[in-house]
Amino acid sequence: MTRWTVAVFEFQRYFKWKQELVSVGLMLLTVGIMSVWPAIKGWVDQDYKVALVSELAAPKVPGYAISQIRPDATDNARAGLGEVWDLLVLVDGAELKLVAQKSASWQDKLTPELQRWLQQQLIAGLPLDPAQKAVVQRLPKAEFEFLQQDNREESKQQKLLGGGILILLSVGVFSGFGFMFTAITSEKQQRVTEQLLTLITPSQWIDGKILGISLFCLKTMLTTGLFAFVVMQAIRMMSGKDLFALPLQPLPIVLTLVFVALGLLLINSFMAGFAATIDDPNHSSRSVVMFLPSLPLFLVFSAMDNTEGALMQFLSWFPLTSYAAMPMRLASTSVAWWEWLGALLVLLAFLYWARAAAARIFELGIRMYGKEPDWSELLRSFFLSSGKAIR
Incomplete structure (x- = not known):
């Protein structure tokens, strides 16, 4: 229960109802303006x-x-x-x-x-x-013949959807970076860790932070995606085109949310553990290391033009990239059940290990003031069990 108390606190720390209502209001206002824009434009422009x-x-x-x-x-x-x-x-x-x-x-x-x-x-x-x-x-006619039933227009929409998922993941990753870095370093500088450690364990503390901020990042991704979708529909309405229908099926939607949520938990585990080792964010040379989670997104982005290729298949199994690569494949092409199930199990196992490793680093760094643990201490805490790491 203590973990969820911290999780709810971290989520509510950044979730503000007034801001959400203002965002929804602006979204509805945008839709309304864009809906009547063609008539306004035709009336004003001669x-x-x-x-x-x-x-x-x-x-x-x-x-x-x-x-x-x-x-x-x-x-x-x-x-x-x-x-x-x-x-x-x-x-x-x-x-x-x-x-x-x-x-x-x-x-x-x-x-x-x-x-x-x-x-x-x-x-x-x-x-x-x-x-x-x-x-x-007349241009020469080019006609494709597919041995399997295929819809080229739907395929284009699927690729567009895959690119949108990758962009939203970037929003979630960098949101987690900002919130996690700010929360942990400010708590260390304000010397509130001593009081918190008398009430909860470091493991409960980091779990709550990871869960709360990951939930907020997921909420940010969903609201950003909804706003972008509404704006895109409004633009199509302005240009007189048909509304864009997302080629979504229930199972790929659920699997995408699961992979994305697990990916956010994995990334925020890394960020929570490493942020605790930074004593002064204004002078620490380690702050740039926290941008490393964006590297997997870059790798997936470089391979997104061929979602059926061997590189994308490897990235969809590799746990550090599967949370981004597998949703891309699910949105762009058909994936066998054993592939997404196997990649999901690998990601879960890696997340379990990574969370434990991040907790050990978090416990090491959150107790230190005035200095930062050296790299040998970090590696020992990362790869060894809690007792061996402390010794």
Whole structure:
């Protein structure tokens, strides 16, 4: 029960209801604004007026009112730039000349449309029969045949989902780094460890910290992911696209949460143990070592372009990377039951050992003031049992 008391304290230490309500309110406000944004944009923005000097049929581009004018009216159109016209387009053979009062971002959107329009007009004017023109205008068709049933669009969505999981894991890892480092070093500097050690054991203390901060990191990941998903949907609504549906199944969702939660416990175990060995965070050269947990994420990121490859399979079994690699595989491809079960058992066993090792280092470091344990003491505490490490 004492462990859970510390865990609840550490979770509530950073979890603030008012902040959460404000975040939810901002999220709902964002959704509301983005939902009505297309109507607002259409009401505020007016079509840009473009004068086209050409005998070719004028193109139709949404958001632009393109009008053909006679060549003898070019000088009047040039003089009316900024008042009557927003842009003057001159067609000289296979070239376009665009004249405007000043540079604007909307011109970058219109220019490729005009280039494609002129290209189509030039192709239509070539002495080619209809079949030849169709060949020139059309890209060669490429069609895949899969021996197993596959959906390429769903596969793209799965890869996008895998990348999102990796980004959220980075949020959780660095959140744990900040909270754990701040909590432990501030407690050492404020000399509250003596009072706490009279009430609870170092093992109970570190377990509570790991559980509480890991729960808060998991909450941060979930709320960040939900906010990003809502913003992405709002952007698609603004652009007139269909809503994005996550290709999720119940079992991969549960397994992803389990692997991510165990990964946060593993990382925060390392951080709790090592942070206790830092006496003064402002002058200690060991603070940079606490960034090591980000290395596994980098390794998984480097292999995410081939989730079916041998490297990703190895990373999904290796306990220091499986918490990030296995969710990537689960989101991007099919994984046999014995693979995720085996990787889960390996991760659990490694977490059990790593937590015990971190507890020994935590007990060593939390009792020391004015100095930091040397590396030989750290290694002895890390690899030996508690009694042997103390001797």
